[in-house]
Amino acid sequence: MKLYGSPTSPYVRKARVLIHEKSMPVEFVIEDPWTEDSPIIDKNPLSKIPVLEIGPESYMFESNLVVHYLDHSDGKSLTPRDPAGYWQSQWWQSLGQGIIDAGITRAFENRRPEDKQMPEKKEREEKRIDRAIDLAEKTIKEGSEFLLGNRFGLADIVMGVAIQYTDFRYPNDWRSRAPKLAKWAAGITARPSFEETLPPGFEKPEGA
Numbered sequence: 001m002k003l004y005g006s007p008t009s010p011y012v013r014k015a016r017v018l019i020h021e022k023s024m025p026v027e028f029v030i031e032d033p034w035t036e037d038s039p040i041i042d043k044n045p046l047s048k049i050p051v052l053e054i055g056p057e058s059y060m061f062e063s064n065l066v067v068h069y070l071d072h073s074d075g076k077s078l079t080p081r082d083p084a085g086y087w088q089s090q091w092w093q094s095l096g097q098g099i100i101d102a103g104i105t106r107a108f109e110n111r112r113p114e115d116k117q118m119p120e121k122k123e124r125e126e127k128r129i130d131r132a133i134d135l136a137e138k139t140i141k142e143g144s145e146f147l148l149g150n151r152f153g154l155a156d157i158v159m160g161v162a163i164q165y166t167d168f169r170y171p172n173d174w175r176s177r178a179p180k181l182a183k184w185a186a187g188i189t190a191r192p193s194f195e196e197t198l199p200p201g202f203e204k205p206e207g208a
């Protein structure tokens, strides 16, 4: 299999962390989805990364599907099997994906020429992220190494990527109001799968 993407995309990073955790033989191919003649378009008409090549001319796209496919393709799923655990895992993944979506929207707004930026748009995305972090802090159990039970899983991957993307593109002092989440995040993002997929140019903040 081949994973097409960029080293900075948090959507792609979800898949890269999972591939690393499972030691899967998936080649990472860097391709830019932004150009008019991007080779990604032939693989995904939506021209977005990640794209996973699963066979000749056969592709999966949308990070949730890519991650779901990878998680189920080796018989060693990192998703809880019991119904309650399964849905809790989906819940955390949706929260993480929402944080990433808001961070991306904010980052793009930030990159527009200053006189064209809409501060209220940025603020709206920031509030989404702030509220999601507050809810994660309320939900996470005191002192837990993993989000669900005593096993590392997809929920940890997606939330870990979302938190580090927040530190990367919307650095703010969320740790002072979310100490449980901060402690969990420090443990999760110290794993080799996270360390070895850090976006270029990202420096961990103090205490992370």
Ligand SMILES: N[C@@H](CCC(=O)N[C@@H](CS)C(=O)NCC(=O)O)C(=O)O
Binding pocket: 009, 010, 011, 033, 034, 047, 048, 049, 050, 061, 062, 063, 064, 104
């Ligand atoms: N919902 C998609 C979002 C993917 C996405 O927006 N990826 C960005 C890179 S971070 C992209 O390819 N953007 C190209 C574009 O919007 O033209 C997913 O979860 O995979």
